[in-house]
Amino acid sequence: MKTLFDKVWDSHVVRKIENGPDVLFIDRHMVHEVTSPVAFLGLKSRNIGVKHPEKTFATADHNTPTINQHLPVKDPLSAKQLKALEENSNAYGISYWGLGHEKNGIVHVVGPEYGITQPGATIVCGDSHTSTHGAFGAIAFGIGTSEVEMVLATQCIMQPKPKSMRINVVGNLSKGVTPKDVALYIISQLTTSGATGYFVEYAGDVFKNMSMEGRMTVCNLSIEMGARGGMIAPDEKTLDYVKGREFTPTGAAWDKAKAYWDTLYTEENATFDKELTFKGEDIEPMITYGTNPGMGMGIGRDIPTAESLEGGVATYKKSLQYMAFNEGDSMIGKPIDFVFLGSCTNGRIEDFRAFTEIIKGKQKAPNVTAWLVPGSHKVEAAIKEEGLLDILTAAGFELREPGCSACLAMNDDKVPTGKYAVSTSNRNFEGRQGPGSRTLLASPLVAAAAAVTGKVTDPRELL
């Protein structure tokens, strides 16, 4: 009895090495500017080419400005890195969606948008949130630069097969609870290392009823509990999403692909190395209070005391000290300085819809700087077409241009030292959003509630 994961993995194993990793064939390789230059240098020094440029896709996102993208990039190092990606893509015949290109955007947002992401595919990228693509029933995971070089050179990677875990969330979600909350809840239960060594399948009604965008948000965050990746079995919703996109097969090729996709589910008696079940009703809008994504809780709760938790008391205290929070504090009412809506976690159209739902008819709080950054030009266009931009503008918000932006703050979108940001991204590590920055991870609804009240606020009060 095979699991969904087994089926996809096993069908991509070129060779098994005894007491070693599997040689895994990769269907799609996404490349961006930050983790690829050294890999391309490696190819050059070995004097070899890219084996499958047609399976390789490059986009610039990590290190790009989110204003004035039509102007030359000011920072010389960033400009050089972007140039390197462009030159390498051209030299090896890789499609390149650079700054200003209509298809440009965050790698994990544009992949699905253009049908590069497909069920049953193996997808890698030099970015840990590649797990996003698992929403389509793909095996997708982040790799290091040496591995980027391997895939460029041979279209394969060497990986031991991970263990399997199934996480069921049964029942229904309450009002104001979003896919982001589901993910932050699971991570808070498992901790940031709870799924290390595993590949996760998400199952149960909550995921069945979730939109593709929501599934992407959940799979995206798999890495934050240590998992190699997460996936959800493809269903009608998945195929509807995929159909008709630029890189989606058509005609006979569609039929062939669909025949494969229809086999992609976990068989009834298949077993997992670990299986967990949570109830949808137990999940509240979440917020993090510490310096890793596992330090999250229902927004109305108080910050736990070190003694009430298992494990490293000293590390926990250090974390709260960095955040300038105290054990037992309530998060509600804490003043905030920045709001970031965006990233491959929550930078899709659905996230902008959710944000607008709350801020509609209200005004941005004067003490808040808000960065609203669509995940791609396609998302940006939808925001305009659906009239969301008008609502945002009326409420005193501005829209920026697509990119990773404050998710990792490689560009100018940095939260200053000591300032608090409610962020829809995926990591609240020390300094992640700029040296000394303090990040509270939350859903687009919680971010919107903070943006109009200037403090941490339960979004259910504003819905």
Next chain:
Amino acid sequence: MAYDKFNTLKSSIVPLPIENVDTDQIIPARFLKATERKGFGDNLFRDWRYNPDNTPKEDFVLNQDKYAGKILVGGKNFGSGSSREHAAWSVYDYGFRCVVSSFFADIFRNNCLNVGVLPVQVSPEFLEKIYTETEKDPKAQVEVSLPEQTITIVGTGEKESFDINVYKKDNMLNGFDDIDYLLNIKEEITAFAENTPL
């Protein structure tokens, strides 16, 4: 990229008894703009190591003369977060050849193996023993033997074995990397590619 072969390593250690050390701490994102693999060691643990005005933070372990060595010993869940191989490069470039912890994040562990840094996973008890020994004597030696797959606290003779798969072990002993292996089976891969459904 080829790296130095690893066989045995005897060295004092640098203790970093913090849990969940993520790759953003090992090398912050703003140092990822390079297009070459050079100079990352200077920015290893940048924000823990230096004040905003670039003066060293006296209390951080890399700034304390009494601690030095080629083995970094970190707390549980070391290397979580981003897939940036730059983190492993920084560790290597600074001069570490081995990282010891009671638990490693997956991608970081892989990245280490790919760049010639040996990740050694020990029990939480053994980790504590190393810290205790180093507290007593900052120059206390630890010996890591890859052929034997053991780690020994030289002063007390306490020893533990660690796991590494045979293939990776072979690579590290010989300074080979995966690409060499894959390039050697290129035809097999080509034949496989012709029969993939997507």
